[in-house]
Amino acid sequence: MEVTITVNGTAHTLDIEPRELLVHVLREELRLTGTHIGCDSTSCGACTVLYDGTPVKSCTVFGVQADGIEITTVEGLLTAAGLDPMQAAFKEHHGLQCGFCTPGMMLVGKCLIEQNPAPSDDDVRDAIGGNICRCTGYMNIVKAIQAAAAQQQAASTPTPANA
Amino acid sequence: MLPSSFEYHRPTTIDEALDLLASLGDDAKVLAGGQSLIPMMKLRFAAPAHLVDINRIEGLDAIEEADGELHIGALVRHNQLAGSELIGSKYPLIAAAAPQIADPLVRNLGTIGGSLTHCDPSGDLGAVMLAANARVVLKSKDGEREVPVTEFLADTFQSSIAPNELLTKVRITSPTGAYGGTYLKLERKIGDYATVAVATRLMMSNGSIGAAGIGLTSVGLTNIKATAAEDALVGQAPSRELFAEAGQLAAAAASPVGDVRGSEQYKRHMVEVYVRRGLTRSAEMAGAA
Numbered sequence: 001m002e003v004t005i006t007v008n009g010t011a012h013t014l015d016i017e018p019r020e021l022l023v024h025v026l027r028e029e030l031r032l033t034g035t036h037i038g039c040d041s042t043s044c045g046a047c048t049v050l051y052d053g054t055p056v057k058s059c060t061v062f063g064v065q066a067d068g069i070e071i072t073t074v075e076g077l078l079t080a081a082g083l084d085p086m087q088a089a090f091k092e093h094h095g096l097q098c099g100f101c102t103p104g105m106m107l108v109g110k111c112l113i114e115q116n117p118a119p120s121d122d123d124v125r126d127a128i129g130g131n132i133c134r135c136t137g138y139m140n141i142v143k144a145i146q147a148a149a150a151q152q153q154a155a156s157t158p159t160p161a162n163a
Numbered sequence: 164m165l166p167s168s169f170e171y172h173r174p175t176t177i178d179e180a181l182d183l184l185a186s187l188g189d190d191a192k193v194l195a196g197g198q199s200l201i202p203m204m205k206l207r208f209a210a211p212a213h214l215v216d217i218n219r220i221e222g223l224d225a226i227e228e229a230d231g232e233l234h235i236g237a238l239v240r241h242n243q244l245a246g247s248e249l250i251g252s253k254y255p256l257i258a259a260a261a262p263q264i265a266d267p268l269v270r271n272l273g274t275i276g277g278s279l280t281h282c283d284p285s286g287d288l289g290a291v292m293l294a295a296n297a298r299v300v301l302k303s304k305d306g307e308r309e310v311p312v313t314e315f316l317a318d319t320f321q322s323s324i325a326p327n328e329l330l331t332k333v334r335i336t337s338p339t340g341a342y343g344g345t346y347l348k349l350e351r352k353i354g355d356y357a358t359v360a361v362a363t364r365l366m367m368s369n370g371s372i373g374a375a376g377i378g379l380t381s382v383g384l385t386n387i388k389a390t391a392a393e394d395a396l397v398g399q400a401p402s403r404e405l406f407a408e409a410g411q412l413a414a415a416a417a418s419p420v421g422d423v424r425g426s427e428q429y430k431r432h433m434v435e436v437y438v439r440r441g442l443t444r445s446a447e448m449a450g451a452a
Binding site: 001017018019020021024040041042043045048051054055056057060061062064065067108126127129130131 | 164165166167168169170171173194197198201202205214216218265266267268269271272353354
């Protein structure tokens with residue numbers, strides 16, 4: 001079946017089988033292997049992508065459903081200017097160890113701080129409730145997402161005129 | 164894990180979907196949020212030859228009040244329910260349950276229609292809708308019928324929907340006067356099935372209980388409506404003793420099985436505790452405690 005999926009701003013027209021899951025389309029057809037397969041059973045969140053801006057588990061969506069949808073993967077965070085503030089914050093605050101859950105954590109974080117520019121500890125912990133990390137114990141992930149939020153707020157605060 | 168091969172259909176109107184369901188019959192399944200169906204297909208517990216994806220049909224995702232009723236469209240996502248101002252201001256039982264379903268990512272896709280039609284005895288919305296005396300609207304090419312949720316949740320993973328029907332909305336009578344409700348869920352971790360969960364709802368009438376609803380999750384082959392406990396409450400003034408009695412009646416209606424989440428005895432006890440606690444909280448909300 002022919003579908004057109006926009007991934008990280010680029011439209012891709014692909015001929016895929018209906019039973020292929022979105023995570024397969026991303027990893028195997030488009031070779032975007034930053035989206036990981038962890039549990040493959042809707043439990044761990046390693047395959048999280050943004051689906052028209054909303055975080056979902058790409059192992060539990062068929063690729064054909066994404067026809068006409070905009071998908072953002074972790075590869076889409078990097079800009080010409082370098083790391084996204086979320087990526088920089090994870091690096092700075094040691095928000096990762098093995099890195100397997102990190103793409104999902106950062107994408108959930110991106111969506112959270114767009115909706116809630118100053119999330120509390122509980123807000124962050126609620127938001128990442130569908131993403132499992134088996135290394136760091138979450139402390140630094142929470143710190144990193146809050147640091148990225150602070151960075152985003154500082155960047156959007158207008159500089160006083162003639163300061 | 165790949166499911167078996169299937170043919171994919173994406174109707175954009177209800178009529179188109181009903182035509183497909185009528186012609187494909189038993190070989191088709193409706194795909195809504197997919198958060199239960201897709202895992203079942205990956206495990207090959209389900210292998211439909213056709214999937215009818217209803218996600219692009221307009222007008223199935225409204226939450227609105229009309230003629231003294233709340234209407235929830237079949238495609239309303241759990242997070243949409245959790246964030247709805249109307250639900251938050253007037254339907255405390257649903258407002259309490261929605262943010263406790265599965266995990267935040269699953270709630271972004273999972274729908275009320277899918278959840279009810281899946282008929283998982285561990286499903287949260289089944290118990291909520293039993294306590295709320297909800298009805299579902301089922302449409303087919305032959306017309307439309309309204310079925311009480313008590314009948315709709317027919318058996319384990321088996322609703323009473325016919326292969327040619329589409330669930331289009333859920334209807335609940337809007338509360339009047341003083342009322343309260345809540346959903347208490349015991350779970351080992353976010354995203355796990357409930358060990359036990361209890362939906363409670365009370366509506367007051369001249370100082371006594373005018374209507375009561377109690378639904379149970381994960382303690383039987385289906386979600387259970389604790390009717391003996393509900394009957395015992397109606398017409399009485401709220402009290403600790405009354406709520407304790409209702410808790411015992413609800414625990415007697417439960418038929419849990421012991422598993423990794425807890426023993427049969429523990430689960431039954433938690434039903435009693437949660438019914439008592441839920442009713443107390445509901446009465447407090449109604450200003451009757």
